[in-house]
Amino acid sequence: QKEVEQNSGPLSVPEGAIASLNCTYSDRVSQSFFWYRQYSGKSPELIMSIYSNGDKEDGRFTAQLNKASQYVSLLIRDSQPSDSATYLCAVFTGGGNKLTFGTGTQLKVEL
Amino acid sequence: KAGVTQTPRYLIKTRGQQVTLSCSPISGHRSVSWYQQTPGQGLQFLFEYFSETQRNKGNFPGRFSGRQFSNSRSEMNVSTLELGDSALYLCASSTGASGANVLTFGAGSRLTVL
Numbered sequence: 493q494k495e496v497e498q499n500s501g502p503l504s505v506p507e508g509a510i511a512s513l514n515c516t517y518s519d520r521v522s523q524s525f526f527w528y529r530q531y532s533g534k535s536p537e538l539i540m541s542i543y544s545n546g547d548k549e550d551g552r553f554t555a556q557l558n559k560a561s562q563y564v565s566l567l568i569r570d571s572q573p574s575d576s577a578t579y580l581c582a583v584f585t586g587g588g589n590k591l592t593f594g595t596g597t598q599l600k601v602e603l
Numbered sequence: 604k605a606g607v608t609q610t611p612r613y614l615i616k617t618r619g620q621q622v623t624l625s626c627s628p629i630s631g632h633r634s635v636s637w638y639q640q641t642p643g644q645g646l647q648f649l650f651e652y653f654s655e656t657q658r659n660k661g662n663f664p665g666r667f668s669g670r671q672f673s674n675s676r677s678e679m680n681v682s683t684l685e686l687g688d689s690a691l692y693l694c695a696s697s698t699g700a701s702g703a704n705v706l707t708f709g710a711g712s713r714l715t716v717l
Contacts, residue, residue, distance in 0.1 A: 526705070535693055535708040536646070580646065589634050589697055589704055590659040595645040 495519060496583050498594035506602055511568040513597050515581030518562065524584040525557055527566045530596065531577045539579075540566065571601045605630065607696050607709035615715045621682040624712045628675050628696030634658075635677040636706060637669060640691040649692075652677055681714075689716045 496517045505511045513527075524543055528536035540555040542548045542564065548555045554567040564583075568575055578596040585592045608627040616622050628635050636659075637649040648661040652671035669679040675696075681688055691711045697704035 535711050537708070538705055541705060589636055589651050589653075589706065590648050590661075591636070591638075591695075591706055592648065593638075593646040 494594075495585060495592045496581055496594040498579075498581050498597045500595060501598040502600050503597055504600045504602055505571050507571060507573060509571050509601075511571045511575065511599055511601070513566040513568075513579050513581075513599065515564045515566075515594055516562055517564070517581075517583045517592075519583070519585045520559075520562065522562075522583045522585055525555070525564045526582040526591070527553075527555060527564075528580040528582060528593075529577045530580060536580055568599075571599075573601050573603060575599060576601050607694055607707055609692075609694050609709035609712050611712060612710065613713050613715075615717060616684050617717050618684055618686060620684050621680060622684060622714060623678055623680045624692055624694075624714075626677045626679075626694030626696075626709060628677070628694075629707060632696035632698055632707075633675055634697045634704065635671055635675065636695045636697075637677070637679050638693045638695065639663075640693055640711075641689075646693070649679065684716045686716050689714060 498515050527540045530536045542555040542557045552569045556565045578598050580596045581594040582591045610625045634653045636651040639647045651659040655671045666682045671677045693711045695706035695708045
């Protein structure tokens with residue numbers, strides 16, 4: 493079992509719709525969770541961080557965390573073509589700053 | 604303020620050669636992590652340095668090594684290059700406290716091994 497799992501997609505949504513991206517993780521003691529966005533040919537950039545159960549909203553983005561189910565999700569409201577990218581779920585595992593990434597979900601927002 | 608700077612951005616090497624990549628973290632950041640990104644494996648953790656000490660290491664062979672200098676700049680070295688080492692190598696910096704830190708990535712060094 494992979495430590496962090498994501499559906500690779502592509503996930504296609506029409507412009508203006510809600511995109512829902514999901515991630516599960518295996519290490520129950522994980523405490524910090526992140527969503528990064530990566531455009532083709534670019535490096536990952538942080539969108540959201542979440543540390544406690546529940547929802548965290550930032551503009552059009554909402555991160556949801558359920559530690560009991562070991563599940564993290566990212567909702568993107570009013571999706572725009574500029575949101576088309578690969579979304580990486582990342583979890584801190586172990587000591588220090590070791591970040592374990594999922595393989596990413598490719599999102600395509602269609603006009 | 605300046606972001607994470609990686610050099611060189613692109614390089615081409617042949618099998619058996621060795622390569623050194625450099626990373627300058629954000630000013631004030633003391634932790635530097637290195638990741639390898641390939642289409643098949645995604646982002647894989649290589650190692651992390653904090654205050655010149657390796658704090659964490661991923662599952663890579665000993666051909667991959669790194670170090671950090673007193674000014675927090677870091678280098679990674681890959682010896683005896685193999686075709687499979689072709690990848691985007693990403694450096695990320697953070698303030699350094701364990702666990703909850705946001706990592707900021709550099710633009711990466713794209714290595715092609717022929």
